[in-house]
Amino acid sequence: xxxxxxxxxxxxxxxxxxxxxxxxxxxxxxxxxxxxxxxxxxxxxxxxxxxxxxxxxxxx
Numbered sequence: 001x002x003x004x005x006x007x008x009x010x011x012x013x014x015x016x017x018x019x020x021x022x023x024x025x026x027x028x029x030x031x032x033x034x035x036x037x038x039x040x041x042x043x044x045x046x047x048x049x050x051x052x053x054x055x056x057x058x059x060x
Contacts, residue, residue, distance in 0.1 A: 011030045019028055 015030055
C-alpha cells in the first residue's frame, strides 16, 4: 500500500521543474519547502498557530 498521494507527486514534479528552470542546483522537496515557510513565519513573529492554519495542519 502506497502512502503518497497523486497531488504530492504532481507538486514534487512541479517543484523539481521550477528548480531546474531557475538554475537552482540544490535538492529540495515539497516537505522542505513547507518547513522553510514555517521557519520564516516563526522568525517574523507569526507563531506556531499562524503556521498551522496556513499549512493546513491541526491547531491541536
